Amino acid sequence: MSTATSPSAPTAPGSRPEPEVTPRRVIAYFALVFGMFMAILDIQIVSSSLSQIQAGLAAAPREISWVQTSYLIAEVIMIPLSGFLSRGLSTRVLFTISAAGFTLASVLCAMATSINQMIVFRALQGFIGGGMIPTAFAASYLIFPRRLQPPIMALVGLTVTLAPTVGPTVGGYLTELLNWRWLFLINVVPGIAATLLAWFLVDFDTPDYALLRRFDGLGLALMAVFLGSLEYVLEEGQANDWFEDHMIAAAAVVAMLGGIAFFLRAFTARTPIVDLSAFRDRNFAVGSLLTFVLGIGLYGLTYLYPVYLARVRQMNALEIGETVFVTGAFMFLTAPVVGMLSRKVDPRRIIGLGLAGFAVSSFLLRPITADWVFDELFWPQALRGVSLMCCMIPINVIALGTLPPERVKNASGLFNLMRNLGGAVGLAGINTMLQSRTDLHAARLAESVQWGSAVAQERLAAIAGSLSSVLGQGGAAETAALARVSAMVGRQALVMAFSDVFVTLGLIFAAMLPLALLVHRPKGEGGGGH
Template identity: 55%
Template sequence: MTSAAASPSNAARGQTASPAPAARPQGGADGFTARRAIAFLIMVFGMFMAILDIQIVSASLAEIQAGLGAGPDEISWVQTSYLIAEVVMIPLSGFLARMMSTRLLFTLAAAGFTLSSLACATSSSIGEMILWRGLQGFLGGGMIPAVFAAAFTIIPPSRRAVVSPMIGLVATLAPTVGPTVGGYLSHAFSWHWLFLVNVLPGIGVTIGAFFLIDFDKPNWKLFQRFDWWGLVALAAFLGGMEYVLEEGPSNDWFQDEAVAILAVVMLVGGITSFWRALTRDEPLVDLSAYRDTNFTMGSIFSFVMGIGLYGLTYLYPLFLGRVRGYDSLMIGETVFVSGMAMFLMAPVAGFLSSKLDLRVMLMGGFLLFAVSTWMLTGLTADWDFRELLLPQVLRGMALMTCMVPINNLALGTLAPDKMKGASGLYNLTRNLGGAVGLAIINQLLSDRQALHYDRLAEAVSWTNPEAVRQLSMMTANLAAHGITDDRAALQQLAGRVTGQAMVMSFIDVFFLIAVLFACLSVTALLMRKPRAAAGGGGGGH
């Protein structure tokens, strides 16, 4: 669908019966009006809500489980259902935006997201919660790609040094501070406020989107060509993949019947999805953007960014909870440093993007992320806020230094009519990177901890003088506290070995992530610089 600003005849194609639009108010030489600026800010806030809600429950699952009387195997679905539904909607949103217009899609998505948030807060059973969280994720996924598409179609290139850091900040800050915000709300109030906090802002976003977004026109004729079987295949493919990646590591992968069945569903759905996407004139997911080298390379970088972004957001709280014994609030206060570093780095990243070669900036950001993760390979069981401070600050700076050039390089060379579909695919790669990364991380942590435990246990024997000395000290210490059972000292020593094996498994994962980012950084030079006026800037699509 071509840009609505490309030709005056676009408004008279018979898609609507509305009279010819009035002349666009001039907000500047580039035609970017104050109305569109406010509309874009409203969309950015809606995207922030949707991404924040991915992680907002992660630190408060225990409180939700207790409140709903859920079992330990059920509570993980509060997060899994959101992720599965969101990952299906994100690539679908491009077609829906062309059919319904950005205004209508974003308004309906924001309204539905708000209502489903309220329904989550009023849920009385785990079944209800899972249902509403799935709907919340599906509708939230409709808001995210629209912001990226708007940034490269209605925003003039001259203003992208301000806009790109804004959307980059939201895309990285929201999942990073999600556990912090969630931990604070559930600790200070109750778990219900994890969802109630969305209601008033959601109403504001809905009203603002309906009255202010004017970027494009709907094309309802596309509804007649909607690929319903393609939708079923897409849901089977992406939903099955998300389930397998979420549940596989903790359920011994294909030894679990549900994981094995969903893997088959994923495979069939994937083959069908790609076949329909490549053979239909109007596919639900338009893959033609991958003909652009920058978009293909940018998607690879986005995928790896997802591994680093969601992987480290998961690993920091996991270490602090399992090894240090922190509660949700203490974890939130500790990891908030990365979010603060991102916030302060955003304007710097915007300035650098207008002065440096974006490819060099991207390479530097990935190398800085590798350095920040490499510093964690010196981890010990005693590390807390002080030791984690510098790695977290560098990580936050690196994420912003990476996100701005990735967005500009990947989307800045595409034609405006490709932007909606490409934006969905681009955001999908980041989410899939996070899902794949977390699955691999969980598997590595489990396997490496078992390996390190076995090796350490071999060294902790009666023939090892240091092990015997440590055991004697523990026995004497316990006896001083009135505990004379010899097995207590052995159990304490086994606990130390388990803890050390756990720390060593974290170190292994940090090492691999650092190597991944360092190796990929050099490929940034394979991309080409966007043209000065790439992606449009004055009109709708």
């Protein structure tokens, strides 16, 4: 394999020639992007079907969450490691191994007969599949010249944001129409196709086997301890009462000590497993912070909408999927427009517009009530979809497009890691805030629903009267009426908590607006070319 360049491509003195765009490379690139889509989709595809998987595997309620947690922990370790492996093995070999291993692990997940098998196979699926995400990201800057990177980033941005958005919808349909095992079997044919296309068509870089001989095993172990423990704390903390749980407290200590040891190793090792020097580039550092915050919004709101519709509106998976598909539709429509604008407009302005739109889309949800459904949620979702594209595409170009090609692979792993960590931190914070604010609002509402309240007494009497025809006069109707009022209080408290979370997310995105001013507009050489 060799890195071909076009003999006719115009070059400036002292600069690298532009990469040659050939049909072979375009097809290979689409195979990489599709593999990335599968790996990201599988994070969320099980989220709407956990109860069915739990029943099928006879799992305990506390065990079933590990179907997602094991995948995320393993994936978050592989993502930064993939930069080193891609340089050592080449994009062709690493992606082929990742796609083939992901496909095999998907089959194993579908064949699992116990929750323990499922957890192991999901971890394997996440670890191997995690190599596809930054590898496809980096290829965008190695295959295409600079003038084509904004529209290419539109495709990448759409893939990264659309996959987790439609994951619950796709999972709900597959489980309803077939069964939960098809959540994994659906990967088989596309996985085989991506594997074969990558092996036979990818040709744009060469392996550096000497790098593999300097593999830092200790650095990998420390990174795995650090990121694995951190992801465990973030994923399981809220459900286990955070540091009141001994396992969570112990994992937090391990994450802190592992993090200190990992960073010391990364800064002192001759060939670190992850090169952190990319953060010296201001565009990359600011872009990574912005993508961290974008991860909060991407994964946080992808989680919040279905939770509201399920817990407050009592919708099933199919109804939820049909309601939340608005965001994905508007992302799909907006991506090519933003890709074209990024070539003509200062990307900092587009990022600012996206952050402002994201904040407004969250503030629009402040007056949410228990009666909101598709119509009321349409415009906040539509604005969120547009804003995601306005943020994702130019942030990608600014963060990675100004780096030299030899640093893109490693930086791509770090960049994608920041987005995933943002999502994990965001989900942990959202769940914690949702629970604490629900408890607070429930306590305050309960103060106005005391026995001495005339309004409460009238409401109880009215409900008891409506139930008396079914339950008869006396204590049964009054008890049922009291239970119904209690449920109404709990639901209203939950809705008020949702409002608080949406406002908080809006404030976070509004606070990020000044960061757009700190980056330099990309110009000159970097990434893939001019």
